[in-house]
Amino acid sequence: FLFFLGFSLHSVAQNDCVDALVVCGNTGFDGLSATGIGIQELNGNNVCGSSENNSIWLKISIDQGGTLGFTLNPESSSIDVDFDFFIFGPNVSCGNIGQAIRCSTTNPQAAGSSSNITGLNETEIDTSEGPGPAGNNFLQWLTVNDGDSYFLVIDRPVGSSNFSLTWTGTATFTQPPVFNIPSGSGINIEECDIDALDDQKTVFNLEQNTPIVIGIQTNVAVTYHLNSNDAIIGENAIANSNAFINTQNPQTIFTRITDTNSGCFNTAEFEISVINSVTIPGDSFAVCDNNLDGNDTNGLSNFNLNDATAEIMNDQDITNLTINYYKTSQNALANSGAYPVNYNNTIPNQETAFIKVTNSDGCFKIKEITLIVNPLPQVVNASLVQCDPGFNPDGITLFNLNEAVAELTNNDANFSVTFFYNGNSINSNYTNISNPQQIDAFITNLSTGCSSFSTVDLSVNVVNPTVTIPPICDEETSEDGFGSFDLDNADLVLTPTQTVRYYESLNDALLEQNQITNVNDYTNLTPYDATIYFRIEEQNSCNGIGTLAL
Numbered sequence: 001f002l003f004f005l006g007f008s009l010h011s012v013a014q015n016d017c018v019d020a021l022v023v024c025g026n027t028g029f030d031g032l033s034a035t036g037i038g039i040q041e042l043n044g045n046n047v048c049g050s051s052e053n054n055s056i057w058l059k060i061s062i063d064q065g066g067t068l069g070f071t072l073n074p075e076s077s078s079i080d081v082d083f084d085f086f087i088f089g090p091n092v093s094c095g096n097i098g099q100a101i102r103c104s105t106t107n108p109q110a111a112g113s114s115s116n117i118t119g120l121n122e123t124e125i126d127t128s129e130g131p132g133p134a135g136n137n138f139l140q141w142l143t144v145n146d147g148d149s150y151f152l153v154i155d156r157p158v159g160s161s162n163f164s165l166t167w168t169g170t171a172t173f174t175q176p177p178v179f180n181i182p183s184g185s186g187i188n189i190e191e192c193d194i195d196a197l198d199d200q201k202t203v204f205n206l207e208q209n210t211p212i213v214i215g216i217q218t219n220v221a222v223t224y225h226l227n228s229n230d231a232i233i234g235e236n237a238i239a240n241s242n243a244f245i246n247t248q249n250p251q252t253i254f255t256r257i258t259d260t261n262s263g264c265f266n267t268a269e270f271e272i273s274v275i276n277s278v279t280i281p282g283d284s285f286a287v288c289d290n291n292l293d294g295n296d297t298n299g300l301s302n303f304n305l306n307d308a309t310a311e312i313m314n315d316q317d318i319t320n321l322t323i324n325y326y327k328t329s330q331n332a333l334a335n336s337g338a339y340p341v342n343y344n345n346t347i348p349n350q351e352t353a354f355i356k357v358t359n360s361d362g363c364f365k366i367k368e369i370t371l372i373v374n375p376l377p378q379v380v381n382a383s384l385v386q387c388d389p390g391f392n393p394d395g396i397t398l399f400n401l402n403e404a405v406a407e408l409t410n411n412d413a414n415f416s417v418t419f420f421y422n423g424n425s426i427n428s429n430y431t432n433i434s435n436p437q438q439i440d441a442f443i444t445n446l447s448t449g450c451s452s453f454s455t456v457d458l459s460v461n462v463v464n465p466t467v468t469i470p471p472i473c474d475e476e477t478s479e480d481g482f483g484s485f486d487l488d489n490a491d492l493v494l495t496p497t498q499t500v501r502y503y504e505s506l507n508d509a510l511l512e513q514n515q516i517t518n519v520n521d522y523t524n525l526t527p528y529d530a531t532i533y534f535r536i537e538e539q540n541s542c543n544g545i546g547t548l549a550l
Contacts, residue, residue, distance in 0.1 A: 017041055017094035020057035020151060021233060024176040024264030029165040031075075032056060034083075034156045041097070042086060042153065048103040048130040050084055053157040061262045062148040066170030069120035069141030072154065074161045079109045081116050081159030084130070087142070089150035097151060102139050105130030107158065113137055121168065144171045176264040177220045177257040185212055187255075187270040192363030195333075200249040200274050206241040209255065209270065219260045224253055231256040231267045249274045278321070278357045278365040282312035286372035288450035296452075299348030301373045305341050312355060312369060322358040332356040332366045349373050374448035377415060382407040382441070383457040385541030386432075389506055393462040395435030398510040401428040403540060404456045408441050418442045419456070429511060435460045465544045467492055467534060474528075481527025485550055487519040490534070498538045502548070509533040509545050524550045 015021060016038040037052040062068070074081050087102035108116045110133040120141040129135025144150070154163075167173075181187060187209045193202045206224045214220050223237035224244075230236040231254035238244055238253075250273040258265040285308035290301045309323050324338040331337045332354045345351045351371045358364035382404040388397045401419050409415035419426050420440040430439075436459040444451040469490040472483045487502055494500060502516040503509040504525065516522060516532065524530035530550040536543040 015057050015233060017057055017097065017151060019233065019235070020059040022263040022265060023058050023060045023152075023167075024173050024259075024262065024266075028167060031162050032154075032165060033162045034154055041094075042155075046086065046100045046103045046128070048084075048100075048105040048128045050103075050105040050131055050155070050157065052153070052155055055153055055155040058152040058154070059263060060150045060152060061174040061264060062144045062146065062150075062171055063174045064172045065145040065148070066143070066172070067122065067141050068144050068171040069122060069168040070152075071117065071119040071121075071166045071168065072163055073117050073166070074159075074163045076159065076161035077115065078159065078161075079113065079116055081161045082107050082109070082157055083116065083118055083163060084155045084157060085118065086153040086155070087150055088153070090144065090148040092151065101127065102142070103128045103130070104135060104137070104139055105132075105157075106135030106137055107132050108137055111135060111137070141169055174259070174262040174264045176266040177214075177217050177259050179213055179257065179266060179268045180215050181212055182215075187212055187268075189270070189272045190275040191272070192361065193274050193276040194364065195366075198365055198367065200276075201246055202274050204244045204246060204272050206238065206244050206253060206255075206272075213255060213257055213268070217257075221258045221260050223256050223258070225256060226254070228254050228267065228269070230254070232265075234258065234265065244272075246272055246274065275361075276363040276365060278359050278363055279316075280312065280355060280357055280365055280367045281314040281316075282369070283367065284370040284372055285311050286374050286448065288374050288448065289376050296376050299350075299373045299375070300345060303343045303345065303371055305339060305343055308369075308371070309355075313357070320360045324356050326354045326356060329354050329366050329368070343371075345371055345373060374445070374450045376450050376452040377443040377445055377454075378410075379452055380408050380410075380441075380443075380454040381457070382454065383459070383541075385459050385461060386510065387535065387542035387545040388460050388462040389510075389545050395460040395462060396432055397460050398507065399430050399432060399458055400511040400513070401426075401430050401439075401456065403512065404441065408443055408454055408456070414446050416444045416446055418444075420453075432458045432460065461542055461544060465492075465536065465546045467546055467548050469548055469550065482523055485522045485524065487516070487522055487532075487548070490548055492534070492536075494536065495538070498536055498543060501535050501537070503533045503535065506533055506545070509535045 034054045034056040037055060040052055042051045072083055074083060084105040086100040088097040088100055092098055102120065104118055106129045113136065118137040121138050122141055124138045124140045127140055129139060189204055191202050191204055193200060210222045213222060224241045225231040225237055234256060250271050252269050252271055254267060254269045256265050256267050287301045287303055289296050289299060305325055326332040326338060353369055353371055354366055355369050356364055356366045384399055384404050386397050386399050388395055405417050408417050419428060420442060436457060439456050439458065441454045441456050442451055443454055467490050472485060474481060474483060492500055502519060503514060504516065508514045531547050532550060533545060534548055535545050
């Protein structure tokens with residue numbers, strides 16, 4: 001009684017006698033495919049005729065002699081599918097295989113068979129059958145001796161189908177080498193990505209598994225393959241198996257161990273993985289031009305690389321990481337010339353550097369980053385001229401400091417302005433304490449965070465122009481003390497560069513807010529006798545604020 005192992009093989013490259021698939025350990029096959037003829041090695045002199053159409057060669061190595069049969073079962077039960085077979089041996093060599101000792105070229109449809117199953121069994125007495133209608137699909141099985149070897153050629157002249165093969169009889173096949181991997185050893189391989197390119201690829205020495213898979217066995221050869229089919233038929237072994245670069249991550253590698261005496265083999269698979277867990281999320285770090293060499297416009301500054309690390313690593317835990325910066329990726333790979341923590345750039349405005357992050361396993365990544373020096377906002381000396389209303393002409397009055405923002409920022413909305421005096425922030429509605437007076441303006445670029453101090457000079461005019469406007473008559477029908485005034489009728493005398501605006505309160509006139517817009521049709525707010533305020537300006541400087549009686 002034979003012990004059978006299932007063996008699934010869904011694709012086999014065309015083979016010939018020299019690369020016949022070795023059958024060991026009484027392995028049964030499932031999903032075998034016979035495709036193409038390769039080299040035509042059947043000379044046609046066999047008693048049952050025929051030649052290779054779509055064939056596959058198998059080599060059988062006998063361990064203990066006895067009887068040997070098989071059943072070939074096509075996956076398609078169609079009677080149109082026809083499989084032939086030829087057996088050569090014992091102990092013949094490729095190129096000198098001689099005549100077949102068993103051959104079957106019966107066509108099951110022509111022979112009126114009920115099925116297309118074929119093979120060797122113990123009940124038949126004929127050793128050949130065919131071609132065409134001759135035969136019943138089965139031949140007499142073989143009696144084999146210890147150490148014999150045979151070639152079995154299976155050919156499919158008609159139809160299209162894979163097939164399975166099951167061995168029968170008392171003979172046993174040579175046992176293949178075994179994968180007796182010690183417990184805890186494992187053959188999966190993990191490596192770090194140790195170049196400057198973050199591509200999830202690195203070099204693997206697959207041959208480090210060779211002594212593990214061989215163990216104490218002798219006369220065993222080991223090869224590594226990219227797919228199971230190549231491993232089974234022993235083709236396309238990885239040439240640089242001691243320096244193999246993976247093409248995907250993770251990647252499955254197939255290994256074949258072959259008995260160099262019998263040709264029997266076994267296959268297994270393992271996984272190789274690039275395990276580098278280091279991540280570098282950021283790619284730049286910026287500081288503001290910080291007045292190195294007394295020049296805050298030269299694009300040179302000091303970088304605190306600890307601050308750079310916090311930003312580039314996105315505040316992740318770096319407790320078990322070693323982080324350094326280098327001028328080139330080659331320096332980083334060689335750990336040569338790391339930058340000090342306080343680093344002064346030498347290329348103005350923008351400089352390339354390479355960050356190297358190494359974890360506790362020794363895995364590292366190198367990434368190109370950019371060190372940026374952002375310019376400071378331009379220093380501007382602005383001025384505001386305000387008017388003292390003249391009622392107490394002491395040169396102290398209320399300023400709207402926001403009137404200086406356009407000049408300080410060149411009308412760029414990306415800048416913010418905060419005002420200071422003697423180091424303390426002040427409100428934009430500010431009453432000066434001396435005339436003239438200088439205050440500070442802290443200007444910040446909202447995109448870069450860079451800031452600089454400019455100044456604003458405050459000065460007060462104490463001119464109090466006197467202006468009148470002709471009175472108007474109340475309407476006879478209403479007599480309510482309200483009427484429509486054309487403010488352009490006031491006796492203001494302006495130069496070509498001066499403008500006038502009207503306000504309903506002194507505070508509005510000082511802060512330039514809530515301007516009266518309907519100057520040609522303005523209705524007084526207080527019946528019979530109202531007072532409004534006018535402001536005369538020249539290039540945003542106040543020349544005078546006064547009252548106008550309506």
